[in-house]
Amino acid sequence: MTRLEYRLHDSSRSFPLLFIYDDIDSEEISNRLVCDWFVKEDRVFEKVATAVSPTECILFVKEAEEEEVISRERLTRPVWEGLRLEVREYVEGAVYYRVVEILHFDCSADLRLYLQCDCFYLQEREWKKLSAEIDENRRVFVLYAQPTQ
Structure with a gap:
Protein backbone atom coordinates (compact mmCIF):
# COMPACT_ATOMS: atom_id res chain seq x y z
CA MET A 1 0.00 0.00 0.00
CA THR A 2 1.34 3.41 -0.77
CA ARG A 3 -1.62 5.77 -0.61
CA LEU A 4 -4.52 6.52 1.71
CA GLU A 5 -7.38 8.82 0.82
CA TYR A 6 -10.21 10.19 2.91
CA ARG A 7 -13.18 11.03 0.70
CA LEU A 8 -16.51 12.59 1.52
CA HIS A 9 -19.26 9.99 1.15
CA ASP A 10 -21.31 12.06 -1.29
CA SER A 11 -22.05 10.37 -4.61
CA SER A 12 -23.81 13.47 -5.98
CA ARG A 13 -20.46 15.27 -5.83
CA SER A 14 -18.36 12.31 -7.04
CA PHE A 15 -16.94 11.56 -3.58
CA PRO A 16 -14.70 14.63 -3.19
CA LEU A 17 -11.18 14.12 -1.86
CA LEU A 18 -10.68 15.52 1.64
CA PHE A 19 -7.22 14.31 2.67
CA ILE A 20 -4.48 12.28 1.03
CA TYR A 21 -1.51 10.43 2.54
CA ASP A 22 1.21 9.20 0.21
CA ASP A 23 3.81 6.60 1.18
CA ILE A 24 1.86 5.42 4.22
CA ASP A 25 2.53 1.91 5.45
CA SER A 26 -0.11 -0.80 5.58
CA GLU A 27 0.16 -1.05 9.40
CA GLU A 28 -0.99 2.54 9.85
CA ILE A 29 -3.70 2.11 7.23
CA SER A 30 -4.93 -0.99 9.03
CA ASN A 31 -5.15 0.92 12.33
CA ARG A 32 -7.12 3.68 10.64
CA LEU A 33 -9.51 1.22 8.98
CA VAL A 34 -10.57 -0.02 12.41
CA CYS A 35 -11.45 3.47 13.67
CA ASP A 36 -15.06 4.65 13.58
CA TRP A 37 -14.14 8.31 13.98
CA PHE A 38 -11.48 10.59 12.53
CA VAL A 39 -10.54 13.98 14.03
CA LYS A 40 -8.57 16.40 11.91
CA GLU A 41 -8.21 20.15 12.28
CA ASP A 42 -11.58 21.50 13.46
CA ARG A 43 -13.71 18.66 12.15
CA VAL A 44 -14.92 15.25 13.26
CA PHE A 45 -15.73 12.61 10.65
CA GLU A 46 -17.55 9.31 10.92
CA LYS A 47 -16.42 6.36 8.80
CA VAL A 48 -19.10 5.17 6.40
CA ALA A 49 -17.29 2.72 4.12
CA THR A 50 -13.85 1.59 2.98
CA ALA A 51 -12.33 0.38 -0.28
CA VAL A 52 -8.96 -1.11 -1.08
CA SER A 53 -6.93 -1.83 -4.20
CA PRO A 54 -3.34 -3.03 -4.64
CA THR A 55 -2.03 0.56 -4.55
CA GLU A 56 -4.45 2.53 -2.38
CA CYS A 57 -7.04 2.50 0.35
CA ILE A 58 -10.01 4.85 0.54
CA LEU A 59 -11.97 5.71 3.66
CA PHE A 60 -15.35 7.24 2.90
CA VAL A 61 -16.48 9.54 5.68
CA LYS A 62 -19.25 11.95 6.51
CA GLU A 63 -18.89 15.00 8.65
CA ALA A 64 -20.30 14.33 12.11
CA GLU A 65 -22.30 17.51 12.57
CA GLU A 66 -23.46 16.51 16.05
CA GLU A 67 -19.85 16.06 17.21
CA GLU A 68 -17.28 18.74 17.88
CA VAL A 69 -13.57 18.89 18.52
CA ILE A 70 -13.30 19.51 22.24
CA SER A 71 -9.53 19.89 22.50
CA ARG A 72 -7.98 22.43 20.16
CA GLU A 73 -4.54 21.09 21.10
CA ARG A 74 -2.27 20.35 18.14
CA LEU A 75 0.83 18.19 18.56
CA THR A 76 3.54 18.15 15.94
CA ARG A 77 6.15 16.39 18.08
CA PRO A 78 4.72 14.25 20.87
CA VAL A 79 6.86 13.70 23.95
CA TRP A 80 6.29 9.93 23.75
CA GLU A 81 7.71 7.26 21.47
CA GLY A 82 5.55 4.72 19.67
CA LEU A 83 1.77 4.74 19.56
CA ARG A 84 -0.53 6.17 22.21
CA LEU A 85 -4.02 4.94 23.09
CA GLU A 86 -6.39 6.77 25.42
CA VAL A 87 -9.18 4.74 26.96
CA ARG A 88 -12.10 7.02 27.80
CA GLU A 89 -15.26 6.17 29.71
CA TYR A 90 -18.33 6.82 27.58
CA VAL A 91 -21.27 8.32 29.45
CA GLU A 92 -24.48 9.02 27.52
CA GLY A 93 -25.09 12.76 27.12
CA ALA A 94 -21.66 13.82 28.39
CA VAL A 95 -19.60 16.44 26.59
CA TYR A 96 -16.29 15.26 28.04
CA LEU A 103 -1.51 2.96 27.03
CA HIS A 104 1.63 3.05 24.89
CA PHE A 105 2.60 0.54 22.22
CA ASP A 106 5.80 -0.07 20.32
CA CYS A 107 4.08 -1.75 17.38
CA SER A 108 0.86 -1.30 15.46
CA ALA A 109 -0.16 -4.94 15.83
CA ASP A 110 -0.35 -4.64 19.64
CA LEU A 111 -2.37 -1.42 19.38
CA ARG A 112 -4.72 -3.02 16.85
CA LEU A 113 -5.61 -5.79 19.32
CA TYR A 114 -7.32 -3.14 21.44
CA LEU A 115 -8.81 -1.30 18.46
CA GLN A 116 -10.40 -4.50 17.14
CA CYS A 117 -11.65 -6.07 20.35
CA ASP A 118 -15.19 -6.05 21.73
CA CYS A 119 -14.13 -6.19 25.38
CA PHE A 120 -10.88 -5.62 27.23
CA TYR A 121 -9.60 -5.57 30.80
CA LEU A 122 -8.14 -2.56 32.61
CA GLN A 123 -7.85 -1.71 36.28
CA GLU A 124 -9.24 -5.12 37.27
CA ARG A 125 -12.47 -4.45 35.35
CA GLU A 126 -13.97 -5.59 32.10
CA TRP A 127 -14.78 -2.83 29.60
CA LYS A 128 -16.97 -2.97 26.52
CA LYS A 129 -15.58 -1.05 23.56
CA LEU A 130 -18.18 1.20 21.92
CA SER A 131 -16.05 2.92 19.29
CA ALA A 132 -12.51 3.79 18.25
CA GLU A 133 -11.11 7.08 16.99
CA ILE A 134 -7.94 8.48 15.55
CA ASP A 135 -7.30 12.05 16.65
CA GLU A 136 -4.69 13.41 14.28
CA ASN A 137 -4.57 16.75 16.07
CA ARG A 138 -3.28 15.16 19.26
CA ARG A 139 -1.53 12.17 17.62
CA VAL A 140 -3.49 9.58 19.63
CA PHE A 141 -5.93 6.76 19.15
CA VAL A 142 -8.94 6.75 21.47
CA LEU A 143 -11.23 3.96 22.67
CA TYR A 144 -14.62 4.90 24.05
CA ALA A 145 -15.81 2.22 26.44
CA GLN A 146 -18.11 1.43 29.34
CA PRO A 147 -17.55 -0.91 32.27
CA THR A 148 -19.58 -4.09 31.83
CA GLN A 149 -20.65 -4.19 35.49
Whole structure:
Protein backbone atom coordinates (compact mmCIF):
# COMPACT_ATOMS: atom_id res chain seq x y z
CA MET A 1 0.00 0.00 0.00
CA THR A 2 1.34 3.41 -0.77
CA ARG A 3 -1.62 5.77 -0.61
CA LEU A 4 -4.52 6.52 1.71
CA GLU A 5 -7.38 8.82 0.82
CA TYR A 6 -10.21 10.19 2.91
CA ARG A 7 -13.18 11.03 0.70
CA LEU A 8 -16.51 12.59 1.52
CA HIS A 9 -19.26 9.99 1.15
CA ASP A 10 -21.31 12.06 -1.29
CA SER A 11 -22.05 10.37 -4.61
CA SER A 12 -23.81 13.47 -5.98
CA ARG A 13 -20.46 15.27 -5.83
CA SER A 14 -18.36 12.31 -7.04
CA PHE A 15 -16.94 11.56 -3.58
CA PRO A 16 -14.70 14.63 -3.19
CA LEU A 17 -11.18 14.12 -1.86
CA LEU A 18 -10.68 15.52 1.64
CA PHE A 19 -7.22 14.31 2.67
CA ILE A 20 -4.48 12.28 1.03
CA TYR A 21 -1.51 10.43 2.54
CA ASP A 22 1.21 9.20 0.21
CA ASP A 23 3.81 6.60 1.18
CA ILE A 24 1.86 5.42 4.22
CA ASP A 25 2.53 1.91 5.45
CA SER A 26 -0.11 -0.80 5.58
CA GLU A 27 0.16 -1.05 9.40
CA GLU A 28 -0.99 2.54 9.85
CA ILE A 29 -3.70 2.11 7.23
CA SER A 30 -4.93 -0.99 9.03
CA ASN A 31 -5.15 0.92 12.33
CA ARG A 32 -7.12 3.68 10.64
CA LEU A 33 -9.51 1.22 8.98
CA VAL A 34 -10.57 -0.02 12.41
CA CYS A 35 -11.45 3.47 13.67
CA ASP A 36 -15.06 4.65 13.58
CA TRP A 37 -14.14 8.31 13.98
CA PHE A 38 -11.48 10.59 12.53
CA VAL A 39 -10.54 13.98 14.03
CA LYS A 40 -8.57 16.40 11.91
CA GLU A 41 -8.21 20.15 12.28
CA ASP A 42 -11.58 21.50 13.46
CA ARG A 43 -13.71 18.66 12.15
CA VAL A 44 -14.92 15.25 13.26
CA PHE A 45 -15.73 12.61 10.65
CA GLU A 46 -17.55 9.31 10.92
CA LYS A 47 -16.42 6.36 8.80
CA VAL A 48 -19.10 5.17 6.40
CA ALA A 49 -17.29 2.72 4.12
CA THR A 50 -13.85 1.59 2.98
CA ALA A 51 -12.33 0.38 -0.28
CA VAL A 52 -8.96 -1.11 -1.08
CA SER A 53 -6.93 -1.83 -4.20
CA PRO A 54 -3.34 -3.03 -4.64
CA THR A 55 -2.03 0.56 -4.55
CA GLU A 56 -4.45 2.53 -2.38
CA CYS A 57 -7.04 2.50 0.35
CA ILE A 58 -10.01 4.85 0.54
CA LEU A 59 -11.97 5.71 3.66
CA PHE A 60 -15.35 7.24 2.90
CA VAL A 61 -16.48 9.54 5.68
CA LYS A 62 -19.25 11.95 6.51
CA GLU A 63 -18.89 15.00 8.65
CA ALA A 64 -20.30 14.33 12.11
CA GLU A 65 -22.30 17.51 12.57
CA GLU A 66 -23.46 16.51 16.05
CA GLU A 67 -19.85 16.06 17.21
CA GLU A 68 -17.28 18.74 17.88
CA VAL A 69 -13.57 18.89 18.52
CA ILE A 70 -13.30 19.51 22.24
CA SER A 71 -9.53 19.89 22.50
CA ARG A 72 -7.98 22.43 20.16
CA GLU A 73 -4.54 21.09 21.10
CA ARG A 74 -2.27 20.35 18.14
CA LEU A 75 0.83 18.19 18.56
CA THR A 76 3.54 18.15 15.94
CA ARG A 77 6.15 16.39 18.08
CA PRO A 78 4.72 14.25 20.87
CA VAL A 79 6.86 13.70 23.95
CA TRP A 80 6.29 9.93 23.75
CA GLU A 81 7.71 7.26 21.47
CA GLY A 82 5.55 4.72 19.67
CA LEU A 83 1.77 4.74 19.56
CA ARG A 84 -0.53 6.17 22.21
CA LEU A 85 -4.02 4.94 23.09
CA GLU A 86 -6.39 6.77 25.42
CA VAL A 87 -9.18 4.74 26.96
CA ARG A 88 -12.10 7.02 27.80
CA GLU A 89 -15.26 6.17 29.71
CA TYR A 90 -18.33 6.82 27.58
CA VAL A 91 -21.27 8.32 29.45
CA GLU A 92 -24.48 9.02 27.52
CA GLY A 93 -25.09 12.76 27.12
CA ALA A 94 -21.66 13.82 28.39
CA VAL A 95 -19.60 16.44 26.59
CA TYR A 96 -16.29 15.26 28.04
CA TYR A 97 -15.31 11.63 28.60
CA ARG A 98 -12.81 11.04 31.40
CA VAL A 99 -9.55 9.29 30.61
CA VAL A 100 -9.49 5.90 32.31
CA GLU A 101 -5.96 5.00 31.25
CA ILE A 102 -3.32 5.86 28.67
CA LEU A 103 -1.51 2.96 27.03
CA HIS A 104 1.63 3.05 24.89
CA PHE A 105 2.60 0.54 22.22
CA ASP A 106 5.80 -0.07 20.32
CA CYS A 107 4.08 -1.75 17.38
CA SER A 108 0.86 -1.30 15.46
CA ALA A 109 -0.16 -4.94 15.83
CA ASP A 110 -0.35 -4.64 19.64
CA LEU A 111 -2.37 -1.42 19.38
CA ARG A 112 -4.72 -3.02 16.85
CA LEU A 113 -5.61 -5.79 19.32
CA TYR A 114 -7.32 -3.14 21.44
CA LEU A 115 -8.81 -1.30 18.46
CA GLN A 116 -10.40 -4.50 17.14
CA CYS A 117 -11.65 -6.07 20.35
CA ASP A 118 -15.19 -6.05 21.73
CA CYS A 119 -14.13 -6.19 25.38
CA PHE A 120 -10.88 -5.62 27.23
CA TYR A 121 -9.60 -5.57 30.80
CA LEU A 122 -8.14 -2.56 32.61
CA GLN A 123 -7.85 -1.71 36.28
CA GLU A 124 -9.24 -5.12 37.27
CA ARG A 125 -12.47 -4.45 35.35
CA GLU A 126 -13.97 -5.59 32.10
CA TRP A 127 -14.78 -2.83 29.60
CA LYS A 128 -16.97 -2.97 26.52
CA LYS A 129 -15.58 -1.05 23.56
CA LEU A 130 -18.18 1.20 21.92
CA SER A 131 -16.05 2.92 19.29
CA ALA A 132 -12.51 3.79 18.25
CA GLU A 133 -11.11 7.08 16.99
CA ILE A 134 -7.94 8.48 15.55
CA ASP A 135 -7.30 12.05 16.65
CA GLU A 136 -4.69 13.41 14.28
CA ASN A 137 -4.57 16.75 16.07
CA ARG A 138 -3.28 15.16 19.26
CA ARG A 139 -1.53 12.17 17.62
CA VAL A 140 -3.49 9.58 19.63
CA PHE A 141 -5.93 6.76 19.15
CA VAL A 142 -8.94 6.75 21.47
CA LEU A 143 -11.23 3.96 22.67
CA TYR A 144 -14.62 4.90 24.05
CA ALA A 145 -15.81 2.22 26.44
CA GLN A 146 -18.11 1.43 29.34
CA PRO A 147 -17.55 -0.91 32.27
CA THR A 148 -19.58 -4.09 31.83
CA GLN A 149 -20.65 -4.19 35.49
